[in-house]
Amino acid sequence: MTLADKPEEACGVFAVYAPGRKVANLTFDGLYALQHRGQESAGMAVSDHQSVTVYKNMGLVSHVFDDRTLASLPGDLAIGHTRYSTTGASNWRNAQPVYRSVGPYGFAVAHNGNLTNTIALAEKIGMLPGMVSSDSDLMAELIAMRFPKDKPDSVDPSIKPGEALIDATMEVIQDLEGAYSLVLMDSEVIVAVRDPSGFRPLCLGKLEAGGYVFASETPALDVVGARFIREIDPGEMVVAGAFGVKSYHPFLKSKIDPKLCIFEFVYFARPDSRLLDQEVHGARRRMGIYLSRTLPVEADMVMGVPDSGVPAAEGYAYESKIPYGQGLVKNRYIGRTFISPDPSSRVSAVRRKLNPLSENITGKRLVVVDDSIVRGTTTRSMVKMLKAAGASEVHLRISSPPYKWPCFYGINTPSRKDLLAAKYDMEEMRTYLEADSLAFLSLPDLRAAIGFEDGFCDACLTGNYPTFISIEN
Ligand code: SF4
Structure with a gap:
């Protein structure tokens, strides 16, 4: 049933890296396939390796983008978002992707899920409660704060582009609690992360013509002609760039505790989505x-x-x-x-x-x-x-x-x-x-x-919340 008397979804994310191919239209198609996950606003960030351009607005994907807008977004890597607000007001400021520029760097973040320690995180960096417009905005702020002022040495010789974003993201996610399936990008790489419980889905696909796609649900891979490879594991971070894809496992094994939202199966996901291999x-x-x-x-x-x-x-x-x-x-x-x-x-x-x-x-x-x-x-x-x-x-x-x-x-x-x-x-x-x-x-x-x-969150049915929920929530 699709009425207000239902739990309501909280966003879909999509990302694509397709070397040499204009990806704005692919991103549009991917977001269109994820429209059921959020209808308040839509947006995408696209890079042509020189700069990251963000376009977002209130409304459905088909209302936000038209041929002219898509033609004005050049580049072969992009992230996209469809939003239903769960934290933060439903307004343009909270539409995603969220963009930050830090000195010579620019990066964008799109988030599906809710952090459960937003207030504590904000206090830790001296932000007053009214200054945090959404948990996604706070996350972008935390990542920006960890960007180096000058270009740092490479942490991994196989991955030079995007190293600042990769390092900062890896540090910040250690402090996050709650649910996040994230896609991030700078001018060179896409980063996809799933929280250690994997509350919200996130999958990886491969384009026949070359390149990779990340999406909340598999129909978004189907629609852009990508072959499903696998789900991103809870607690895994996957980076896509000129080098191909590389997987990281930034969390201690003891933190990994798979808890996919059981309501993805009951109601949220599209019936043609594949989750846990079915x-x-x-x-x-x-x-x-x-x-x-x-x-x-x-x-x-x-x-x-x-x-x-x-x-x-x-x-x-x-x-x-x-x-x-x-x-x-x-x-x-x-x-x-x-x-x-x-x-x-x-x-x-x-x-x-x-x-x-x-x-x-x-x-x-x-x-x-x-x-x-x-x-x-x-x-x-x-x-x-x-x-x-x-x-x-x-x-x-x-x-x-x-x-x-x-x-x-x-x-x-x-x-x-x-x-x-x-x-x-x-x-x-x-x-x-x-x-x-x-x-x-x-x-x-x-x-x-x-x-x-096992392996599911069923807190709304049982009251057994898999993570600590503070009174301020
Ligand atoms: S199963 Fe867990 S994540 Fe899903 S709606 Fe219920 S409480 Fe939320």
Whole structure:
């Protein structure tokens, strides 16, 4: 489901190094494939080996860039970003990439995730709270502070270009806590880093014509014709430049603790993304299969809430042998973003986005499959809408466990008091939602559907945060 009553994504990152090839259009295509991860602003930084040029603005990728803008961005290495704000205001200043120039150097940073020690880091360098506009901005500041004033000696004879950026990044990430999948660039190299828990995805691909691509999700590699090589490991830093690619492991082994966000599988990632060596669509379908064994119900039709509830609904129908059908049509011209400041306008948003297929549902007992419930306001409104359109019963089945805790790792969620599952028990939730029955997938079944027992963050479902969360968050 793609309404405000969902955890909301927090950015997509893309980077490309393609020697001798103009990459602004490739970067546009990559960002376009990552649009679902953030729709507030978009931007790219491009280098022609002389200087780094940044272009960014508020809006969707296709609104920010046009042919003329792309033609004005020469260069064969670039990073790009699509943003959904989780820290910092939604304004141009916080759009990314963030750029800094230090003496003869210029570099740019694009970030997916949220730091959990932003305030402590800012205090350490004497910044007052109001001076930090976002955690990404602070990161750029920390890196800039570590740039040498003069060109330093090479730390690695095989990599001369970009050495200042590589050294500074390697130092700064030792102090960062929380979630960051980063791409950085100067005039010569791309640097890609994933935090030691690997909360947010980041993968590496190779262009047939030569060069490398980094992206939050694999469809961004597909669209630019890059072959998937592998995911960047948690705690790994990979540098791409004229020398090819080079991998670094800057953290102590004891710090590495893989905790990929389990909601990437449930909702955030595109269904055609590959994560942990499998297509997300298949995992969602299996979630539906397991879900059908939880609280079985007699019904006439299984339907999914468009779009992200659909694969699980297919799995549910397959396993339960209840026919699958479409009960809601989504207005395909409305983007994924919907930010309503108050609950009453959020309710009307459901009607703007979804409309029932009355002939398909009249008189039917429906199993309605969705991926998650956060506040519950839109789900409640949708149940009412289906019943008003003629459904005789609505049985809600949710392909993830109850969402009870806020996220601090780059996903925008309301505070605990607004999370339906934190306020109510199962029967109270069912009553509030006006559903005839309600069931959620269990955590063991969710893990089984994904095919891995460990290696996930599930803090929003369990309250077990993998990193220390200070009270100031
Ligand atoms: S708290 Fe939830 S949404 Fe946030 S990273 Fe962990 S699993 Fe993902």
